[in-house]
Amino acid sequence: MNRANCFAYSLSDGLKGVFHNLMMSLISFSMMVGSLLVVGSLVMIVLNIDSVIESVGDRNEILIYISEDATDPEIETVAKTITKIKHVESAAFVSRESALSSMKEELEDYPSVLEGLEKDNPLRDGFRIRVDDPENAAEVAKALSGVPKVEKVRARADVIESFLKMRNAVNLVSVGLMVLLGVISFFIMMNTIRISAYTRREEIGIMRMVGADKGMIRLSFVTEAAIISLAGSLTAFGLTALIYNELLARTLENTGLLEVVPFSENAGMMLLGFVAVSLLIGVAGSLASINRYLRV
Amino acid sequence: MTRNNETGAVSSAPVILFQNVAVTYSNDVRALNGVDLRVDEGEFLFISGESGAGKSTMIKLITGELKPTSGSILVNGYRMEKLREGKIPALRRTLGVVYQDFRLIKNMTAEENVAFAMRVFGAGKSTIRDRVAYVMDLVGLGGKMKSKPTELSGGEQQRVAIARALVNNPSLIIADEPTGNLDPLRSYEIIELLSKINGLGTTVVVITHDYELLRRFAHRVIYIEKGNVAGDRVLKSSGKESGTV
Numbered sequence: 001m002n003r004a005n006c007f008a009y010s011l012s013d014g015l016k017g018v019f020h021n022l023m024m025s026l027i028s029f030s031m032m033v034g035s036l037l038v039v040g041s042l043v044m045i046v047l048n049i050d051s052v053i054e055s056v057g058d059r060n061e062i063l064i065y066i067s068e069d070a071t072d073p074e075i076e077t078v079a080k081t082i083t084k085i086k087h088v089e090s091a092a093f094v095s096r097e098s099a100l101s102s103m104k105e106e107l108e109d110y111p112s113v114l115e116g117l118e119k120d121n122p123l124r125d126g127f128r129i130r131v132d133d134p135e136n137a138a139e140v141a142k143a144l145s146g147v148p149k150v151e152k153v154r155a156r157a158d159v160i161e162s163f164l165k166m167r168n169a170v171n172l173v174s175v176g177l178m179v180l181l182g183v184i185s186f187f188i189m190m191n192t193i194r195i196s197a198y199t200r201r202e203e204i205g206i207m208r209m210v211g212a213d214k215g216m217i218r219l220s221f222v223t224e225a226a227i228i229s230l231a232g233s234l235t236a237f238g239l240t241a242l243i244y245n246e247l248l249a250r251t252l253e254n255t256g257l258l259e260v261v262p263f264s265e266n267a268g269m270m271l272l273g274f275v276a277v278s279l280l281i282g283v284a285g286s287l288a289s290i291n292r293y294l295r296v
Numbered sequence: 297m298t299r300n301n302e303t304g305a306v307s308s309a310p311v312i313l314f315q316n317v318a319v320t321y322s323n324d325v326r327a328l329n330g331v332d333l334r335v336d337e338g339e340f341l342f343i344s345g346e347s348g349a350g351k352s353t354m355i356k357l358i359t360g361e362l363k364p365t366s367g368s369i370l371v372n373g374y375r376m377e378k379l380r381e382g383k384i385p386a387l388r389r390t391l392g393v394v395y396q397d398f399r400l401i402k403n404m405t406a407e408e409n410v411a412f413a414m415r416v417f418g419a420g421k422s423t424i425r426d427r428v429a430y431v432m433d434l435v436g437l438g439g440k441m442k443s444k445p446t447e448l449s450g451g452e453q454q455r456v457a458i459a460r461a462l463v464n465n466p467s468l469i470i471a472d473e474p475t476g477n478l479d480p481l482r483s484y485e486i487i488e489l490l491s492k493i494n495g496l497g498t499t500v501v502v503i504t505h506d507y508e509l510l511r512r513f514a515h516r517v518i519y520i521e522k523g524n525v526a527g528d529r530v531l532k533s534s535g536k537e538s539g540t541v
Contacts, residue, residue, distance in 0.1 A: 005418030203401050203412075209359065210464065211388035212416040 014223025024192040031188045032232025035181035040240035042174040049167040051261045063154040065124040070149040085143045087136035092128045099123040134160045189285030197293040204293050214294045221290045229282030233274040310334050311499045317367035327353040329523040340494040343503045345520035351503045360384040392461025392469040396476035398453045400445040406456045407441035413460045431459040451482030471502045
């Protein structure tokens with residue numbers, strides 16, 4: 001018995017099975033494409049929300065302003081206290097003078113606004129504070145507001161929190177949909193292979209009777225499922241890229257609100273994920289359905 | 297006798313040996329009651345009996361579809377009662393099985409149906425081509441290689457099934473009612489073909505309840521009745537019993 005020839009025969013037999021059972025193959029293929037497309041789109045949406053959270057977090061340095069009456073030793077104490085607060089990554093002192101000069105740079109086209117400010121600087125000394133994770137911004141802001149001589153805390157924790165909530169909701173929906181669509185795809189694949197095995201039951205019986213190994217017969221059906229799954233995952237990958245680049249990303253870009261995550265940044269990971277998940281579903285579905293036809 | 301512990305194969309043994317074999321199905325139907333049977337290499341044997349006598353059960357025992365409830369069975373060196381499921385394909389590769397309903401794959405040509413039995417073993421293309429042409433000639437269908445089963449008569453379809461059983465050069469051919477769907481003339485032709493194959497050295501076991509066939513061909517006949525061997529005789533072609541084995 002030549003194992004290599006047997007293997008090649010099973011593979012070619014599996015390929016024939018795809019076309020022999022074309023209608024069910026197409027249904028399985030479509031389900032696989034649809035499921036992965038939904039999952040892929042959700043993944044891209046989550047990645048974009050993450051990117052927004054990150055960029056908001058980058059810009060969202062917490063600013064605190066020190067009371068006008070604070071002495072230099074008191075400001076030093078504030079600095080020491082701030083750096084001891086949990087989740088604070090860094091704290092940079094910004095004197096009222098440097099704050100004014102930054103303001104001048106930003107408003108150089110509007111000199112009238114700046115008139116008289118140098119004589120009577122209304123700005124305060126303060127600290128520019130970076131937090132280790134945007135998720136901790138609210139906690140840090142709360143702690144900062146309790147530090148003596150800190151007059152005002154400016155944070156955008158509420159914005160971050162909204163995005164975090166949105167991301168978590170999308171994550172939850174994604175996971176739920178992934179599981180649901182995965183289960184549906186599994187059962188459709190199972191039925192596809194079951195029908196394929198049913199239509200070829202006489203052939204399987206003859207194969208068993210002339211001494212074909214169960215493993216070899218299984219391989220033929222697993223190949224059939226794997227071909228459908230692989231074709232489904234590659235098509236879904238292509239469609240996800242197309243829909244994302246041509247529709248979703250373009251629409252988001254046109255709003256000018258955020259920098260869209262390029263599809264290419266995550267393409268490799270997504271392709272790998274699509275292929276792995278679809279093959280897993282296909283192989284498991286085919287194995288679950290074929291055994292009953294091997295009892296000869 | 298020496299046994300290979302890994303395969304269960306035994307050397308220097310009869311092709312088929314039943315020793316006190318009994319089979320009781322799960323619904324308590326007792327299909328065989330302590331059957332003893334020995335078939336030696338090169339024999340041609342008819343197994344006959346009424347419907348429900350236990351003939352098909354014997355075939356299932358020989359092909360490994362069924363295990364005996366008690367007793368011992370040896371087929372082509374394999375101890376059937378101890379044979380693990382994973383070893384059944386290896387046993388079946390030493391057998392050729394022919395069925396009453398031919399069991400040909402309708403969308404394949406006669407040639408493909410025969411080649412199919414070699415392809416599942418991973419035989420090479422040229423080996424398959426040469427061997428299939430040889431066996432198709434042997435069964436008298438060299439000119440109908442490209443015909444689909446629906447384009448062939450019942451007798452021709454059974455010849456294709458015999459060619460398929462023969463193509464892997466088995467040492468034993470089991471034919472389960474091979475003439476059941478054929479008219480008398482085609483039936484004689486099929487048994488003549490099986491006799492010819494037997495003449496080439498292959499052991500042949502034919503299950504039939506067609507007494508006309510038993511009378512016409514002078515071969516050993518085992519009669520099964522209610523799960524027991526009721527007779528083991530060699531008939532002359534006249535139908536006259538020539539002796540008890």
